[in-house]
Amino acid sequence: MRLLSGLNGPRGPRRPSGPLGLLALAVCAALLVPVSAAGAGQRARAADPTAYDRIVPAPAHTAPGGPGYRLDARTVIRTTAGSAAARGVGELLARALRPATGLALRVSGTDAGGSAADGIRLRLDARAADQGEEGYRLRADGTGVVITAYRPAGLFRGAQTLRQLVPVTGRPVVAGGTVADAPRFPYRGAMIDIARHFFTVEQVKRYLDRLALYKVNVLHLHLTDDQGWRLAVDSWPRLAEHGGGTEVGGGPGGYWTKAQYRDLVRYAGERYVEVVPEIDMPGHVNAALASYAELNCDGVAPARYTGTKVGFSSLCVAKERTYEFVADVLREVAELTPGRYLHIGGDEAYATPHADYATFMGRAQQAVVAQGKTVLAWHQLAGAGPVSGTALQYWGLDRTPAAEKAKVAGAVRAGAKVVLSPADRAYLDMKYDAATRPGLSWAGYVPVRRAYEWDPGAYLAGVEEAAVLGVEAALWTETVATTADADLMAFPRALGIAELGWSPASALSWDAYRLRLAAQGPRLTALGVGYYRAPEVPWA
Structure with missing residues (x-):
C-alpha cells in the first residue's frame, strides 16, 4: 500500500467488443x-x-x-x-x-x-x-x-x-x-481508510454518493490498521472497544457497530455498489496486538499507536490462537457482508519472515474460502501462493522493479485476477504538487493529468486485459482527517480513475477529458464538494 516510514517531506486504444459492439450498431x-x-x-x-x-x-x-x-x-x-x-x-x-x-x-x-x-x-x-x-x-x-x-x-x-x-x-x-x-471493466472501486483517521458511516455515505454519480461500483473499506480497529467483533470485543480508541495524532478514534456497518452495506447496495471490507494482516495489526496480549508471541500487549510508520507489527504466526482469531473475525465480517470479496491485506509485513508470511497467508486464505468468499489481497501475496481465483490489488509504481511485477504476472498465469491501484497514479493521498496540504509524496506528486493518463488494460507487462478486473482509487488517511481533506484529495482525481474503469479505451483522451472534467465543476460545487481546482483544467 505505502512505502511510508513517516511524514517526512512534503505532502491502446480498444473499443469494447461483444455486447456493446452489437448495441452501438443495432440499437x-x-x-x-x-x-x-x-x-x-x-x-x-x-x-x-x-x-x-x-x-x-x-x-x-x-x-x-x-x-x-x-x-x-x-x-x-x-x-x-x-x-x-x-x-x-x-x-x-x-x-x-x-x-x-x-x-x-x-x-x-x-x-x-x-x-x-x-x-x-x-x-x-x-x-x-x-x-x-x-x-x-x-x-x-x-x-x-x-x-x-x-x-x-x-x-x-x-x-x-x-x-x-x-x-x-x-x-x-x-x-x-x-x-x-456499458462498462469496460466490471470492478471500478474506491477505497477509504477509516483506520488512520476515523470517519463516521454518514461521512462515508456522503463520499459514496458522490462517487456513485460517476459509476463507481465498489467501496473498499480499510477497517483495521496499527492506529485503530474500526468494526465491532462480538467474539473479540476489545478489538473495537480498546483498539478503536485512538487514531493518528492521538485523537479519540471510534468504531462502527455491526448495525452501523449493515446500514452502510444496505445504503451502498441501493446504489449498486458492492462493499469490500479489509482486515489487514499479518502486519498493520498493532491495534489488535494492543487489545489482546495473547496475539503477541511474547504474551505482552504493546501500547496503542498513533504515529504513521509501517512494517513494525505482526501477528504471532506460530500460535494456533492466532488462526482462531483470524477465523472468528473473518466469519463475523463475512456474515455482515453480502458481497463476493474479503480483503485480507498482506502488504508491508516487514516484521514477518517470508516463510512465516507464506504460512500465515495460506491459512488466512483458507479462512476466507471457508466463508464462501473470494480472496482479495495486496499484490505481495503473489509471492506466497495465492489460491485459485484470488484477486490481487497492485499498488506498485511505474518504477517498481520488473521482478516484482513479474511475480504478479506469474500469479495471473496461475489463475489470479488483478485490480490496479498504482500508487503514483491512483493513490488519492499523494500531493498534487509541492504546495498541496494535506498529503504525502513518497510515490511522487500526482497531478490530475498523471492520475488519468494510463491504460489499465496494458499497464502491467505480462498481464492481459482479460485478467484485469478493473481499477481502484485509494484514499489513505494518515494526513486526511476531515471531510474537507477527503474532498480536496479525492476530487477530481477519483473521477478520472472512474473513467478509466468505465469508458472504452478509444474514448480516453486527456484533451477531451479535461474539458468534460471542467464542466463537472459546477456540479461538484452544487454537491458541496470542495474539490481541487487543478491548473491544467479550464474549470467552468
Whole structure:
C-alpha cells in the first residue's frame, strides 16, 4: 500500500467488443427513429447538444440531436411494473434531481398509462441481455426520456448519466440525443481508510454518493490498521472497544457497530455498489496486538499507536490462537457482508519472515474460502501462493522493479485476477504538487493529468486485459482527517480513475477529458464538494 516510514517531506486504444459492439450498431439506429409529436407542450427548444460531450465517464456511444425535453410539474418518473428494484432507482433519481430542478418529481410503479410526454421512463427489458449487468440505453427527445436496461444496476448507471444531462442551474432541459453504454471493466472501486483517521458511516455515505454519480461500483473499506480497529467483533470485543480508541495524532478514534456497518452495506447496495471490507494482516495489526496480549508471541500487549510508520507489527504466526482469531473475525465480517470479496491485506509485513508470511497467508486464505468468499489481497501475496481465483490489488509504481511485477504476472498465469491501484497514479493521498496540504509524496506528486493518463488494460507487462478486473482509487488517511481533506484529495482525481474503469479505451483522451472534467465543476460545487481546482483544467 505505502512505502511510508513517516511524514517526512512534503505532502491502446480498444473499443469494447461483444455486447456493446452489437448495441452501438443495432440499437442506436433504432433510437434515432423520429418519435411521435405528442406532447408538444412539453417540448423545449433544441437543448445544447454539447451536453453529451460533458458526461463523465465518457459513454461508449452518444448521438446528440433533436429537441430536448423540459421537466416540469407534470413530469412523472415511471418504472417497470412489479419491479421494486426499478422503483427504488426511480425514487433515488427523483431525490437527486430535486435540488437542480426544484421539482417534487412523482414516481409511479408502472411505465404504462399517462400521456406519451409526461416524463421519464425506467424500463427493465428481458430481451436486452446483450447489454450485460450494467449496460443501458438512454433516449431523450421532445416526448420525454427513456432509459432501458437488462438489470436494475444498468438502470441505476443510466440514471447517473441522466443526472449529468440535467443542468445544475437554469431551465431543467435534457438535451435531445441517445446514449448506448456499458462498462469496460466490471470492478471500478474506491477505497477509504477509516483506520488512520476515523470517519463516521454518514461521512462515508456522503463520499459514496458522490462517487456513485460517476459509476463507481465498489467501496473498499480499510477497517483495521496499527492506529485503530474500526468494526465491532462480538467474539473479540476489545478489538473495537480498546483498539478503536485512538487514531493518528492521538485523537479519540471510534468504531462502527455491526448495525452501523449493515446500514452502510444496505445504503451502498441501493446504489449498486458492492462493499469490500479489509482486515489487514499479518502486519498493520498493532491495534489488535494492543487489545489482546495473547496475539503477541511474547504474551505482552504493546501500547496503542498513533504515529504513521509501517512494517513494525505482526501477528504471532506460530500460535494456533492466532488462526482462531483470524477465523472468528473473518466469519463475523463475512456474515455482515453480502458481497463476493474479503480483503485480507498482506502488504508491508516487514516484521514477518517470508516463510512465516507464506504460512500465515495460506491459512488466512483458507479462512476466507471457508466463508464462501473470494480472496482479495495486496499484490505481495503473489509471492506466497495465492489460491485459485484470488484477486490481487497492485499498488506498485511505474518504477517498481520488473521482478516484482513479474511475480504478479506469474500469479495471473496461475489463475489470479488483478485490480490496479498504482500508487503514483491512483493513490488519492499523494500531493498534487509541492504546495498541496494535506498529503504525502513518497510515490511522487500526482497531478490530475498523471492520475488519468494510463491504460489499465496494458499497464502491467505480462498481464492481459482479460485478467484485469478493473481499477481502484485509494484514499489513505494518515494526513486526511476531515471531510474537507477527503474532498480536496479525492476530487477530481477519483473521477478520472472512474473513467478509466468505465469508458472504452478509444474514448480516453486527456484533451477531451479535461474539458468534460471542467464542466463537472459546477456540479461538484452544487454537491458541496470542495474539490481541487487543478491548473491544467479550464474549470467552468
